[in-house]
Structures are given as C-alpha cells and as structure tokens.
Amino acid sequence: MKAVVYTRYGPPEVLGLAEVPMPVPQDNEVLVKVHAVSLNASDWEVLRGKPLYSRIGGPVRPRHHILGSDIAGRVEAAGRNATLFQPGEDVFADILSSMGGFAEYVSVPQNALARVPSGMTYEEAAALPQAGAIALQGIRDKGQVRPGQTVLINGAGGGSGMYAIQLAKLAGAEVTGVDNAEKLAFMRSLGADHVIDYTREDFTRKGRSYDLILDVAAHRPASAYRGALRPGGRYLYVGGSVATLLQVLLVGPLIGRAGGKKIRLLAVRLGAQHLAPLVELCQAGKVATVIDRRYPLSQVPEALRYLGEGHAKGKVIIIE
Numbered sequence: 001m002k003a004v005v006y007t008r009y010g011p012p013e014v015l016g017l018a019e020v021p022m023p024v025p026q027d028n029e030v031l032v033k034v035h036a037v038s039l040n041a042s043d044w045e046v047l048r049g050k051p052l053y054s055r056i057g058g059p060v061r062p063r064h065h066i067l068g069s070d071i072a073g074r075v076e077a078a079g080r081n082a083t084l085f086q087p088g089e090d091v092f093a094d095i096l097s098s099m100g101g102f103a104e105y106v107s108v109p110q111n112a113l114a115r116v117p118s119g120m121t122y123e124e125a126a127a128l129p130q131a132g133a134i135a136l137q138g139i140r141d142k143g144q145v146r147p148g149q150t151v152l153i154n155g156a157g158g159g160s161g162m163y164a165i166q167l168a169k170l171a172g173a174e175v176t177g178v179d180n181a182e183k184l185a186f187m188r189s190l191g192a193d194h195v196i197d198y199t200r201e202d203f204t205r206k207g208r209s210y211d212l213i214l215d216v217a218a219h220r221p222a223s224a225y226r227g228a229l230r231p232g233g234r235y236l237y238v239g240g241s242v243a244t245l246l247q248v249l250l251v252g253p254l255i256g257r258a259g260g261k262k263i264r265l266l267a268v269r270l271g272a273q274h275l276a277p278l279v280e281l282c283q284a285g286k287v288a289t290v291i292d293r294r295y296p297l298s299q300v301p302e303a304l305r306y307l308g309e310g311h312a313k314g315k316v317i318i319i320e
C-alpha cells in the first residue's frame, strides 16, 4: 500500500510517499481502508519533534514512521477477537498513540473506533476526534461553562478552537478568541464576540479577566494567566511550551489557590467513542465543521506546511 513515511524529525521535506507492507490486524484490531484523515497540530509537532513532549517514546528518532491520527474510513477486515465491527461499516477514530493514518490502510484497536453517524461524511468524521475532544472537555466537562460567563480561547482560530468557540457560545458565554490576524474574521464567523490578534496584543495585559481561559497555544508564565482570571476562574493548559506546562503542573495549583482560581493541565481523554454529545450537536446543525482545504495523500507535506505555518482556518483534510 502507499503511505507517507518519515524516519527522522524535521521539516515536511523529511516525509516521502512510499510503498510499505499492508498492516495485518492483531486479534483485537480492525483493518480500516482510510478515506479521510484530518491534520492536527500534534502531527506537526511529532513531525518536527518540537515541543519536547512530542518526542515521548522516540527521543532521538520518531517511534512511529507514519503520522496521521484522526481517521475515517471503511472496515475491510477484523482480527480474530474483533467482533464489534463488520466489514463494510464506516468508522472513525483518534489513533494518536499509534498513528499511521497517512496511508491507504491502518489497523486500529476495535475499542478506539466509533461508527460514522448516518449522514456524516468521511471528512466531517475525520475532522472531529482530537479537536472535538479538546473542545468538549475544555468547554463542557472540565471548563464547566455556564450562561453569562466570560471565556477566552487562546489559539481559537485552529482546529479545536473552531469547536470550542461554538460550544462556549452554545453554553451562553461571552467569548473572546485569540489568534493571528489572518484568523480574526474566521473566529468572528464562528460566533466569537471579541477577537484579539496575539501578534499585536497580549490578552493577559489588557486589564480584562475571564471565568475560563482555554489555552491551546500556551507560552506564558503561569502567573500571567492567574492575573487574567476572575475569582473562582479556571485556566486549562492544552498545548504549547514545555516551560509553561511544567509551571502549570508544578506551581499552578499553589498560585491559583488565592482567589479560588484553578490553573491546571487539561489531560484530554481521547477517543471517537467519547464524542457523542458533539456528534449530536453537529447532526442537529448546531455546531459546524469548517473544512479549509483538502489535499491528496501525495501532498501530505504541503498540507502539513499549510497547517504548521498557521494559515489553516478550520480543518485541513487528506482525502484518499
């Protein structure tokens, strides 16, 4: 089968289209013919080996040679004990821990799979898993956003921000989206009440405070976030620099205590099977998935560059 392969960390040029052996499903796995894969910042990070946490499992060389984690496709075959899905069924999954989506076929543990709901396209299903899980848990489960609250989403013009803005608006919040100038109109189109260009303004120095800060692009000292929280407010680190992550983990609980603030890591429970509430909202037309661009498998390097250089407004999809 064809796959996009790499053996060392680096820019998109280290990726190459190659013929590789077809995966053979283990007893609990299902072989999926991949029809769509969405790109995530995690693909870009694990491609380049930056930030350092993206090298977990492969400090010097990448552990997995085929990237791509949010897949949608059709079941081709199943391992001996994989009885939950039948050949011909349409499924989707987040396979971040094993990767392998930038290929014609991938083997997936059956418990990582969910059925593609009727009426949903492969590309919509592939867009949902990682970005949707971050948004759902960041805004609803851990963010616990209530009507009238103020929510700031840092990095809101990206994949998870796209869903997070819409979920926060549905929860009745006043929403501020922060991203680069190219994405301000996009964030407004999703419902953001206020937008901030991070290249021109620092939201922690504007004298405003929030009930929830959901941060997918964290680069500041934890104390800066504390200052931008209302009493009782929450800051949730999703992704960004390792320095900020360490501060959030080590001193976040301590420095947040005064004023009843919570400064925490959002450890996202990944998996398409946990997305039911968001899937329902998508099917009801209450949450939209915006697909910015589509690329064929052979153009994964160009697609990753487009995402990594910060142009994507919504999801970028590899169509196979």
Ligand SMILES: NC(=O)c1ccc[n+]([C@@H]2O[C@H](COP(=O)([O-])OP(=O)(O)OC[C@H]3O[C@@H](n4cnc5c(N)ncnc54)[C@H](OP(=O)(O)O)[C@@H]3O)[C@@H](O)[C@H]2O)c1
Pocket (backbone or CB within 6 Å): 040, 041, 042, 045, 130, 131, 134, 154, 155, 156, 157, 158, 159, 160, 161, 178, 179, 180, 183, 198, 216, 217, 219, 237, 238, 239, 240, 266, 267, 268, 269, 307, 308, 309, 310, 311
């Ligand atoms: N905590 C967990 O359990 C967990 C699980 C899965 C994934 N993750 C992490 O979640 C993050 C994924 O987010 P995503 O898929 O939504 O990424 P994304 O689509 O790349 O969006 C990130 C957005 O942040 C913007 N950005 C970059 N630097 C910024 C800054 N200094 N201030 C404000 N915005 C900035 C980016 O724009 P430009 O770069 O173009 O300016 C981009 O629009 C990744 O870091 C991934 O590792 C965490």
